[in-house]
Amino acid sequence: MGSAAIILLFSFLIQLGIGIPISISIGMSTLITALTTLPVDIVFFSIAQKMIGGIDSFSLLAVPLFVFAGNVMNNGGIAKKLIDFAKVIGGRLPGALAHANVLGNMLFGSLSGSAVAAAAAIGGTMGPIQEEEGYDPSYAAAVNIASSPTGMLIPPSGVLILYSLVAGGVSISALFVAGYIPGILMGLSCMLVAYVYAKKNNYPVAEKVTFREGFKVFLKAIPSLLLIIIVIGGIVAGIFTATEGAAMAVVYTIFLSYVYGTLSIKSFKDIVLKTAVTTGVIMFLVASSSAMSWIMAYTGIPQAISNAILSVSDNQIIILLIMNITLLIVGTFMDLTPAVLIFTPIFLPIAKQLGLHPVHFGILLVFNLCIGITTPPVGSVLFVGCSVAGISIEKVIKPMIPFFAVLIIALLIVTFIPEISLFLPRLFGLL
Template structure:
């Protein structure tokens, strides 16, 4: 049997068996990779190589950016920023049928981009918006579906820790270019949710929000400006070359501390919990990166990515068909695997195929993350799905019907991003980042 095929069967077979019996993903990656390594090299070499790759995997200056953005997001989640962004989202939502649903979408896009977490966004925005929508007569399943589907949009809109991880795994793709490339696809994801939300709201005759006065609108904008300036300072500084992504993440931490202090909604008693939350999340991410480094070595040593690439390229000579197959596979992966491990595992497999087709690594990174963002909202392991249902106090079954309609719109948006590269690449090229 070919070495690549044998290694792939052992690696992924063991990994999926471990997932099925409830082993955590990071531990499953490490165990499956080590077992596969034992079949191709002696035990002492496998132990030494596994340890070496784990250390090398997390010995990266760029990973500090992820840690700092996690800390910044934790501070913001406790710093009174969500309600100010929701008020701004109400203003931006306009006077459309189902105005509160559109407010939910815009709120998730704003808060998700700042906090860097779809789950935090679904929880923070959902807690505020669900009671308001219920009071206005919105169906709870509809409200929950809109909240769940729009919460991942902020992961594409910078600053994004996931895009930093992709840059690391892909061999150093420009973080600045990735950040700028995420804007239009992130907005398109939010717009796709809003279109379906509008159609359902129009059919159900959901109410239109009252028009705020000029003075009210001005106050809302002024209240939200300090929060939005963080994006301008951090992203502007990175793109302008004033500081690196890691330094920008540290600036985001400092900015969020100062802003939370100004709002007076964060107390000294909150700090231990914030630090604990950051340490736990950091530990999870670093262990995932370390374990995935072993898997990447095993795959590279046995030639698994090249074998998969040859198999896909042999299946069809049409790039459109191959890209459709890749999207389908990534959508399936996203339904049972969280976004971070999926990026770490499948970037080395699919990136060579994408570059073989002439796809820019920046473009592919956005397509990859877009696919996996859709997976966050789908069963059986969609993290935003579970959090959104919990916040709205509705069953998963009741949410699936409205969610399936939004899912179709998001897949359509994904195909646009896949086959129209300029949606991702126009801004980075305009800013001369590529």
């Protein structure tokens, strides 16, 4: 096992270091490691079999469908109506526009299932408005970046679907419902920083909105918000599966965009092409990660890592802290999807030995990695948020520090209070 682990790790890191795409790096390091431990004819046959088997899943079909629905929403004018609704909710708080940005990301991110889409759509709309109101552009970008990943926890979430598959069929319905409270906690943590910052810098409170005006905005937002009720309600109630729910999301978002008059033939073609490219990347990642999981299991790497971590201490708190620190570090240089695919087989057995429920661990894992995609050097949301705001990464890091602090505190709360993740699934009879 020792030599196999070294070969796998170093070949993977060397390829990443010289700029080879992560999916190729995963596949090549798997192939190199397999060739050192198995006969050549078995290696190629087994890797091909594991790659095909890794994506041969009806549940996995939900991922490209949710990606498609998210792309339609990002193009269909839905973000603007959700932002208007968010401004009404957070309008009377100091720094109202920052709160509206956070709430907008929570709403749009949960509907689109994409942190990057939320950062682009909400940040692109809110950034200029905040600048006009006298907000520091670096701070405005930091608010948008820190809160964009909330939608990866608040369902529907493609990442939770991937975790379910890698974890051996953990209930997608339970994972979806479990993500609500942690996702809302993540958003409220960002709003706490925004509140303190606004009080300190005397940022304005929005003009009071009459009940009549607020109700009109709410009515305009209802069609978009109904997507959550239709998709999540249908999945939890057992009316349809996650994949069928994703298909419903596609149909509904296309219909809604047609009603709003924002979806043309040209834009629809662009959405299909963008979805196909994204799906191809995700599926190849899943396929290559499935092969890597097989070779790791064959050589006993997960069990060896598990034994090594458990040998450090038998204290659950210490081991969970080690896992959290490891995942936070991983998140700084690896995107969320490959990190879930690679580290679930490694850490889930340890979590089970500690008595953690797989649903709780899934939320914990995704929460960690949500923080990671906002951090340098590889944070995808960080790059998109800075690009949309026209701000360099160096200028955003300082205002991001308070957000990192509160998000890590929120992560520790989710880690050590399992009921935050498990209360709602148990309430709905999903566990």
